[in-house]
Amino acid sequence: METALKKCLACNKTLRGRVDKKFCDDYCRSNYNNLQKATNKPDAYVKQVNNTLLKNRKILAEVLTDKEEMTKITLDKLTQKGFVFKYHTHTYKNKKDQTYFFCYDYGYLPLSENWFLVVRRKEE
Numbered sequence: 001m002e003t004a005l006k007k008c009l010a011c012n013k014t015l016r017g018r019v020d021k022k023f024c025d026d027y028c029r030s031n032y033n034n035l036q037k038a039t040n041k042p043d044a045y046v047k048q049v050n051n052t053l054l055k056n057r058k059i060l061a062e063v064l065t066d067k068e069e070m071t072k073i074t075l076d077k078l079t080q081k082g083f084v085f086k087y088h089t090h091t092y093k094n095k096k097d098q099t100y101f102f103c104y105d106y107g108y109l110p111l112s113e114n115w116f117l118v119v120r121r122k123e124e
Helices: 026-039 041-063 075-080
Strands: 070-074 090-093 099-103 106-110 115-120
Touching: 026 041, 041 099, 041 106, 070 075, 075 115
Parallel strands: none
Antiparallel strands: 070 115, 090 099, 099 106, 106 115
16 A cells, blocks of 8 residues: 655655644744735735734723723824724714724724824723
8 A cells, every 4th residue: 555745835845754744844834824824915904904903902092091981182192102093993973973983992082173082992
């Protein structure tokens, strides 16, 4: 009975050792996976957007201390910290018809004269 020789997915060298082995070493495994990620453009876009959302959330969390339920901050200060207004996870409209923009559990409400009210979502 003849067994087929398995080849490394990255460099095509013959593999020795475990029967379920896919790569000859960590270098090949890493190179192969990095190449897969680089060529998968839709995933790169999703990763970039999610990283921006997480950064926005972190900025809002830093602005709002644990003791505060809400605080105000200027547009200039948010942009200096690197906040990107283009991305948010969802919106919430209150009874006064004001629209809050959220990055996960932290949100902001645009106020007049380039001020923003920063809030934390209340636990239900």
